[in-house]
Amino acid sequence: MNTLPLRQLCAYRAMHDGFSRCGLDLDAFLLGEGGVATLEAVLPATTLADLFDAAWRHAVARTGDPAIGLRMTPRQPLIGLGGMAHLVLAAPDVRTALYQLERFTGVISPTTAMSLEISDSGVRIGVQVSPGARPAASQRFDFMAYTVLQGIWWLLGQVLRPQRVSCPFPAPVDPRPWEEAYGAPVRFGGSVYALDMPRHLLDLPVPTADPMIANLSEQLASRLLALQGGSLVARVREAVSRQLARGDPRREQVAAELRMSERTLQRHLSDLGTSFQDVVDDTRREMARRLLEAGSATPTEMSFALGFADPSTFYRACKRWFGCSPSEFRCAP
Numbered sequence: 001m002n003t004l005p006l007r008q009l010c011a012y013r014a015m016h017d018g019f020s021r022c023g024l025d026l027d028a029f030l031l032g033e034g035g036v037a038t039l040e041a042v043l044p045a046t047t048l049a050d051l052f053d054a055a056w057r058h059a060v061a062r063t064g065d066p067a068i069g070l071r072m073t074p075r076q077p078l079i080g081l082g083g084m085a086h087l088v089l090a091a092p093d094v095r096t097a098l099y100q101l102e103r104f105t106g107v108i109s110p111t112t113a114m115s116l117e118i119s120d121s122g123v124r125i126g127v128q129v130s131p132g133a134r135p136a137a138s139q140r141f142d143f144m145a146y147t148v149l150q151g152i153w154w155l156l157g158q159v160l161r162p163q164r165v166s167c168p169f170p171a172p173v174d175p176r177p178w179e180e181a182y183g184a185p186v187r188f189g190g191s192v193y194a195l196d197m198p199r200h201l202l203d204l205p206v207p208t209a210d211p212m213i214a215n216l217s218e219q220l221a222s223r224l225l226a227l228q229g230g231s232l233v234a235r236v237r238e239a240v241s242r243q244l245a246r247g248d249p250r251r252e253q254v255a256a257e258l259r260m261s262e263r264t265l266q267r268h269l270s271d272l273g274t275s276f277q278d279v280v281d282d283t284r285r286e287m288a289r290r291l292l293e294a295g296s297a298t299p300t301e302m303s304f305a306l307g308f309a310d311p312s313t314f315y316r317a318c319k320r321w322f323g324c325s326p327s328e329f330r331c332a333p
Contacts, residue, residue: 006030007039009048011109014080014147015055018072022063029058045110050132052111056139067177069142077151084108084221088155088206090214095202097155098125101148103267104221112144115261122163123202127193130259138169141193146181149195156204162197166190232268233279240283244307251276285321288314292329299326 006012012026019026030036034051036043043051059068078085084104091097098116105114115126127145129136145165153159161183171188172178178186182195239257243249254276255265269275284306291302303314318326 005040005042006036006048009109010080010082010084011048011052011111013082014074015052015072015143017074017076017079018143019055019059021075022059022068022072024059024062026055029055033058045130046132048132049111049130049136050134052140053132053134053137056137056143060137060139066138066172067142067181069139070146070177070181072143073147073150077147077154080147081108081151084217086213086217087221088151089208090210090217091206092209092211092214093202093206094152094156094204096214097206098123098202100218100221102264104224105264113260113264114148115264117261117263118199118202120199122199123197125195125197126261127195128259128261138167141167141169142178145193145195149182152201155206155208157207160197160201162195164196166192166194166196168193233274236265236269236276236279237283240280241287244284244287245305246307248307248309249280284317288318288321292318292326295330302326 016026027039030039030051034054036051056069059072060066065071074080078088081088087100087104088097091100098114102114102116105112111130113128113130115124115128117124117126125145125148127141127148129140129144149162163184165178165182165184165186167178167186167188168190169188175186175188235258236254239254240249243253251265252262255262258265260268266276269279287306288302291297291305297305299314300311303311306314306317308314308317315325318324318329322329
C-alpha cells in the first residue's frame with residue numbers, strides 16, 4: 001500500500017516534469033481520463049501502476065512516439081529521488097550511491113525497484129517496475145532506466161556510456177532512438193531491463209560527498225523504510241501463502257512475483273530485521289494454528305497444505321512452534 005498522496009510521490013513529480021517538457025499535461029490526464037478524484041488521493045501500489053501505465057500510453061497516443069520514455073527525463077535527473085537525493089549526493093563514491101538506491105528505492109517509489117550485480121567484468125544496474133492489471137508499459141522502464149543513467153552523468157559531471165543495454169519488450173520498428181540515447185548495443189526481448197556499465201564506474205568519487213549529510217540521510221531513509229516495512233512483509237506473506245500448496249516456497253519465485261530481484265528482496269527484508277525463511281516460517285505457523293483450531297483437516301492434509309514434503313516434517317515443525325504435536329495441540333484446553 002502506498003502511504004503518500006499522489007502529488008507527493010517522487011515518481012509523480014518526475015513524470016510531471018517530463019510530461020511538461022513534451023507539452024503534455026499530466027494532471028489534466030490524471031484528473032480526467034485517469035479517473036483520479038484529487039491529486040491528494042492515497043492509492044494502492046497496483047492502482048498506481050495501472051494509472052502510470054495509462055498515462056504513458058496516453059503520451060504515446062498523443063505524440064505517436066514509442067520512445068517517448070527516453071525523451072521525458074526530468075530537467076534535473078535527481079528530482080525523482082525527492083528528499084532521498086541526499087543519499088546519492090552525499091555518498092563517497094558511485095558504488096555507495098548505487099547501493100543506497102538499491103536499498104531505498106521502495107521508499108522513493110512504491111512501483112519501482114532497482115538491483116545491482118557486480119562481477120569481475122562490470123556492474124549491471126537492473127530496473128523493475130510493478131505491473132498493474134496489464135503488463136507494464138515499456139515507456140515506464142525506459143523513463144526510469146534513462147533517468148538513472150542521466151542521474152549518474154549529472155552526479156559525476158561526465159558521460160559514461162553503458163557497454164550493453166537489455167530491454168524486456170519486443171524490438172520496435174525503429175530501434176535507433178534507444179541506440180542513440182544509450183550510445184551502446186541494445187538487445188530487445190530480454191528477461192530484464194538492465195544497463196551493463198564498466199566496473200571502474202563504482203570507484204569514481206562523488207564530488208558532493210559529505211559524510212555528515214550521508215549519515216543523516218541514511219537514518220531518515222531507514223526510518224521511512226521501517227514505516228513501510230509492514231507493507232513489504234505483508235506482500236511477501238501473501239505471496240508465500242499462495243505458493244505453499246505447491247510445495248516449499250522459493251525466494252526467487254516470490255521476488256519475481258513482487259517484481260524485484262532476489263537480492264533486492266533479501267536486502268529489504270534484512271533491513272527490516274527479518275529474512276525470507278523467517279517470513280515463510282511465520283506464515284506457516286499462523287496457518288497451522290488456524291487449521292489446528294478449525295479441526296477439520298487431518299495432519300497429512302495440513303502438512304501438504306503448508307507445503308511440507310511429508311507429515312513427519314509438519315510434526316517436527318509443530319513441536320518447534322507450539323511445544324507439542326498436532327494431536328496434543330487439538331486436545332489442549
